[in-house]
Amino acid sequence: MKKILYLMNVDWNWIKQRPQFIAEGLSSSFEVSILYRYKYNRKGLTADNQAHNYKLSRIYTIPFINKQKTLKRINDWIIKCWINLLIRLTKPDLVYVTNPAHIAGVPSSYVGKxxxxxxxxxxxxxxxxxxxxQLIESERELVNRADLIVVSSDKLKANLTQNYQLDGxxxxxSVVRNGYNGEVLDNVLESEIDKKEKFSLAYIGTISHWFDFEALRYSLEQLPNIEYWIIGPQSKVSVLEHPRIKYFGSVEHTKLYNFIKDxxxxxxxxxxxxxxxxxxxxKLYEYINFNKNIISIRYDEVERFEDFVYFYNTKDEFVEAIRNIQLSDGIKYSFDKRITFLKHNTWNNRVKQLVDLIKEL
Known part of the structure; x- marks a missing residue:
């Protein structure tokens, strides 16, 4: 069985997304060893208590020094050495890289894929x-050395092609999009809470500098009966404190629906x-699985979710979308359309794409 060394730049117990799902999926077809950077501040992380058929290894760096450029180089060197050592010890057939900086740890003598x-x-x-x-140069080296490059969006493919202009x-x-865990929820219902008395809007995911708190602030001013539930870790951002915003932190993936069912x-x-x-x-894949009305900012990459999502461009359009849903009788999309979409967009389907691509190398 082909051996894969899978390199991650986030803690394995960080909110479960593409890196974890793909690593888990690949372990069904290959012998997978996962090397990830240990996060000392365990707040906001979830526990991985499930049985699995992959091997986890941690990189322990010096905590809380990455903001200091000189000291950060020490951590970069530690990560490089860990990757290099594991490659030499385990001799993987393939190294799966998720961050350009990791190419520094792959020795030039490495002959695998x-x-x-x-x-x-x-x-x-x-x-x-x-x-x-420095990171751009690392990525240039990585795309030059890589036998296969997969991207999660058309925009990323365009960026790489434009930025590096390498022959061939x-x-x-290959575009391998994101997905959801594959467990179709068949007992999900629209919230039965009276929309006029209390109208709850939930967000699931990382809260970082791209989160539009101004849109939330404006909507709270315009709509006195709405409230927000924010579920997920905070990453280097000051949040909006408001009596009608509730922060829950990270929640285990299997327990998410119970948090947002109402x-x-x-x-x-x-x-x-x-x-x-x-x-x-x-999150849009998972939101559809939860069988709820969905509101999202509009941009090119999400246009294909048009049948499932109320889009907006401005904060006034955001408020208008909320009002439209308050006045609606149900969910924008049908049950059959939801099921068809979900069947075609599981992480298992994405992994099958990857397995086929890897076997061709």
């Missing part, structure tokens, strides 16, 4: 110009920037 899973527009996350240039690059790039609407209130434009949002 390299897969780059580009899940985000990585350079857009970095504010420091020097650090951003587009032929090595919500009237699920929302994705983002500010559109380079990062958001490149995202194929996992």
């Amino acid at each position: 390299i897969v780059y899973d580009c899940m985000d527009y990585h350079s857009a996350f970095i504010e420091d110009n020097i650090e951003r240039k 690059l587009s032929k090595r790039i 919500a009237n609407v699920l929302i994705m209130p983002f500010q559109v920037n380079d990062i958001v434009e490149a995202v194929d949002p996992v």
Whole structure:
């Protein structure tokens, strides 16, 4: 069986998304070892208590020094050494890279295959110009060395093709979108709470600088009977404190529905920037599974969710979408359309795509 070393830049117990789902899925077809960076601040993480057939290894870096450029280099060196050591010890047939910086740890003498899973527009996350240039050069090296590049959105494919202009690059790039866990919820119902008395809007996911708190603030001023439930970890952001906003932190993936089953609407209130434009949002797949009305900011990558989502561009349109749902008699999409969509967009289907691509290498 082919051995894969799967490299992650976040803690394994961080909110469960693409890296964890794909690693788990690949372990059904390959011998998978997962190397991830341990997060010392365990607040906001969830526990992984399930039996699994993959091996987990942690990278322990020096905590709380990454904001200091000189000391950060020590952690970068530690990560590089860990990756290099594990490759030399385990001799994987394939190294699966999810962050461009990790290519520094893959020795030039490595003769196995390299897969780059580009899940985000990585350079857009970095504010420091020097650090951003370093990451861009790492990504240039990675796309040059990779035998296969998979991206989660058309925008990411366009970014890589435009930014690096390497011969034959587009032929090595395949779009493998995001998905949901594959467990179709068949007992989900629209909230029976009176929309006129209390109207609840829930968000599930990371709260970071792209979260549009201004849209929430404005809607709370315009609509006195609405409230927000925010579920997920906070990442380097000051949140909006308001008596009608409740923060729940991270919740285990299997328990999410119980948290939002009484919500009237699920929302994705983002500010559109380079990062958001490149995202194929996992949460929209999961929101559809929860059988709720959905409100999302509009951008090109999510247009294909038109049949399921109320889109908005401005905060006034956001308020209008809420009012339209308050006046509606049901959910925007039908049960049959929901089931058809879900059957075609599971993480298992995405992994099957990846397995086929990897077997062709």
